Amino acid sequence: MKFKQFAGKFVEFYRNFWKAITILLLLTLLGQALNLIAPYIYGKILxxxxxxxxxxxxxLVAVLSLGVYTLQTMVVDRYFYWYNINKLxxxxxxxxxxxxxxxxMTFSVGQDINQNSGVKQDVITRGEHSVATITNxxxxxxxxxxIQVILFSAALFFINLKLGFVVxxxxxxHLAANIYINCKFKEEAGQIEEKEIDNNKIRSEILRNIETVKLNSQEERVxxxxxxxxxxxxxxxxxLWSKYTLYSSxxxxIIGLTKFAVIATGAVCYSNGSCSAGDLLIFFSWSSSALGKMTSIGTIQRILMTAYASVKNYFVMMxxxxxxRIVSNPVKPGKYLGQIEFKNVSFVYPKRNYIEEKNKKETKLFEGRHEALSNANFIIRAGQKAAFVGHSGSGKSTIIKLLMRAYDPTAGQILIDGHDLRLLDLRDFRNSVGIVEQQILLFDNTLRYxxxxxxNGKSELVSDEMLDxxxxxxxVSEFYHRLENGFDxxxxxxxxxxxxxxxxxxxxxxxxxxxxxxxxxxxxTSDLDAxxxxxxxxxxxxVAxxxxxxxxxxxxxxxxxxxxIFVVNGGKIVGEGKHAELMKSCFEYQNLVHSQVHVF
Ligand SMILES: Nc1ncnc2c1ncn2[C@@H]1O[C@H](COP(=O)(O)OP(=O)(O)OP(=O)(O)O)[C@@H](O)[C@H]1O
Ligand SMILES: [Mg+2]
Incomplete structure (x- = not known):
């Protein structure tokens, strides 16, 4: 992502807050203008x-300067500025x-499955934190x-033209040197950020799988x-930081040299009578304020450079x-009858994690990958009880993922009650499907929840009879009453x-x-006793x-x-029919049955 694009995104991001930002800019302008007044008064006193x-x-003039100071610190800086900045x-x-x-929430379930959750969490946390850092x-x-540099520079020209030019x-x-350093180290800082994300991924993987680590005595190794x-x-x-510090020093x-040049030129101007002692006092205080602020640009730049890399990754994710894709006018057929049809459906799993690979500009998403599902054709009529059987890795869960639209097929069409799945209102459709996945994911909350x-969060509307x-x-009835608080x-x-x-x-x-x-x-029911x-x-x-x-x-x-019963083998449907038919006609099914004959 180029800096221009980045800046555009940042501005776009804060468009909603333009009123608050304008107020803050005006307050800054007022505060800095008031900052000019005190040194001016001191010069005039001299x-x-x-x-x-x-x-x-x-x-009298001294009392005026106290009034200005009070207005600036108590009212403008402390109250209005701080209050508005914190509100923003x-x-x-x-x-x-x-x-x-x-x-x-807009990412497909497939994108979520393929993305390492530690990396996602890291990119989000660092990104959000860094957006706040940049804003602050x-x-x-x-x-x-x-504002201070612009205002003070203009004022310096007003006092003395020659000195103004020196400053x-x-x-x-100084600004040119800043831009040079920024360009020189930006890429390196970005690469380090990538490496830090990878490093954090190792840590989050360890923490997530800590039980496996301990049970296999791999603590020291990890x-x-x-x-x-x-x-x-x-x-x-x-x-990076040692090189950066050297360049920054x-x-x-440049600031030290400029201050020296200001003193030298000031002395010459005073001695040839082109400015008064008071003017020199005003000039020295304004210029040292403005030049002092310039040195803080280094610190600001360092903060921004680190934050920039994190926010860039976050923007890439965003x-x-x-x-x-969800169509703009999706079909909502009311109650679903439940007919499912796969027409020449093929599918290859995409190979990328959406965050890391987006950065690497991966284009050949599917190259070199074989089909997890190949030209599948079948119909399950409304109300039927259908089954998919096959060896591990044959593609059964893939069929379900496609049916739930975790991914879209690479070829072919899936029809629900005759409607193309891609045209259906996805939430409405998913609301009509109850799915028990191979790996059940549960929330750290109550059994009832x-x-x-x-x-839709309306658990209180569920009657006890329904829950029973x-x-x-x-x-669940067999064990819930043995838990300390039952359903709760x-x-x-x-x-x-x-x-x-x-x-x-x-x-x-x-x-x-x-x-x-x-x-x-x-x-x-694979984890249940017989x-x-x-x-x-x-x-x-x-239920069926x-x-x-x-x-x-x-x-x-x-x-x-x-x-x-559909028999799946190597991503293909190789048999279809009732048990008795398949026992006669489908070699793969017979094999599956024979391998389980002791339980059959
Ligand atoms: N997210 C994924 N990315 C890439 N390949 C995947 C992904 N999920 C599954 N696969 C591959 O797709 C193939 C089919 O997997 P699938 O989960 O559909 O098998 P399955 O028939 O359900 O197996 P099992 O009976 O073990 O659950 C496998 O070769 C698997 O490695
Ligand atoms: Mg499976």
Whole structure:
């Protein structure tokens, strides 16, 4: 992302706050104008003293300077400026947090699955923090410095033209040096930022998988891997900052030289009578204020340079297009009947993580990848119970992901009740589907919250009878009363307070509470003991009567009675029919059955 684009995005970002920013700019201008007055008064007092004016006259001017000081510090700086700046900071923080969430929600489920969550979290946290840093630096430092430098330079010309030119030349040289240093180190700072993100990814992976690390006694290994990586990043950072400091010191010498030139030229002007002692006092205080501010540009620049790299990554993320597009006038067919048709559907998983790869300008998204699903054709009629069977990695869950529009197919079409899935209102469609995924993801909240999650936050509207019915069907009824607070027990992060089988049952209850038109069970009962599996299978038969049901199960006894069984092998549908038919006609199915004959 070029700097111009970056600046454009920043301005665009703050467009909503233009009123607050204008007020702050005006207050800065007023504050800096008042800053000019005190040295001016001191100069005039000095000239009056030299001219032999009375102490009474001078006291009056001194009281005036006190008034100006009070107005500037108490009213303009402290009250109006600080209050407005903090108000803007708080509002902008809320705005940016919401904007990030809005954006993240537009990504397809597939983009979320493929993106490392640690990297995403890091880019968001650093980005949001750095947007705030840039804003604060602009408002607290850059605006006042720029306004002060412009105002003071103009005033200096008003006092003495020759001296004004000396200061202006010094300032221009300093600014040019700043631009040069910025260009020289910008790229290096960006690369270090990338490396820091990678380094943080290692750390967040360790923290996320800490249990696996400990249970495999790999504590020392992961720490040393992390240390090795941080060592490289830290060395690069130290090298950058040592070079940067050297360049900055040279740059700040320009200010020292300018101050020397001002004193020398001032002395010449005073001795040849082209300015008074008071003028010199005014000049020295204004120019040292303005030149002093110029040195702080170095610090400001360092802050901005670091923040720039983080915000750039954040803006890159905010620019990523969702790969599942929602049409502007989506179809909402009311209640879904639940007919599903795949027409020549093929699919290749995209290879990129959206944040890292966007930076690398990856274009050949699918090159070199083989199809996870190849020319799939099938129809599941409304109300049917269908099953997908096949070896691990054959493509069963991929079919479900495509059906849920986690991704769009690379070729072909998916039709729901005759409507192209791409034209449907996605939220409305997903509301009509209850899905129990292979890996159940639960919130660190109550059991009730987790089960009623699909109901738009209206858990209080769920009657106890409804909750009882759903928990009976999913066999949650078997264990919830043993939890410390029943349905109101907090079940821990990812449901750690529950067993694997209990988590699955919560997942089943969560799918059923929606009373969906299509129910999808992807290895829903695989973690259950045979007795509970059998009870849930029985319950599912009751549930399946009212809707289309899709079951994926390795345990073939679970799907024996399905209306249609699809056999998936290497991303292809190689068989379709009832159990008895497939036993006669499908070699792959026979193999699957024979390999499980002891349980069948
Ligand atoms: N996000 C992904 N990115 C790239 N490839 C993927 C992704 N998810 C799955 N795959 C690949 O797609 C193929 C099909 O995977 P899928 O999850 O559909 O298998 P499955 O039939 O459900 O297997 P299982 O029975 O083990 O659950 C596999 O080769 C897998 O490695
Ligand atoms: Mg699977």
């Amino acid at each position: 000239d009056a003293l030299v001219a032999g004016k009375s102490a009474k006259d001078i006291m 900071r708080i509002d902008a923080h809320q705005y940016i947090s919401e904007k990030t969430l809005d954006k993240v 630096t602009l408002l607290y430092e850059v605006f006042p410095v720029v 202006l030349a010094g300032m221009i040289a 720490i040393s891997e992390y240390r090795e990586d941080s060592f490289t990043v830290n060395n690069l950072s130290k090298k 040279c740059r700040d010498m 620019d990523v297009e969702p790969d599942v 987790n089960i009623t999650f699909p109901l 019915k759903v928990s009976r069907l999913s066999r 027990t907090i079940i821990g992060e990812r449901g750690v307070k529950l067993s694997g089988g209990q988590c699955k049952r919560v997942g089943i209850a969560r799918a059923l509470i929606k009373d969906p038109s299509i129910l999808i069970l992807d290895e829903a 007795q509970n599996d059998a009870i849930i299978q029985q319950a599912m038969k009751e 009567k009212e809707r289309t049901t899709i079951i994926i199960a390795h345990r073939l006894s679970t799907i024996k009675d399905a209306d249609k």
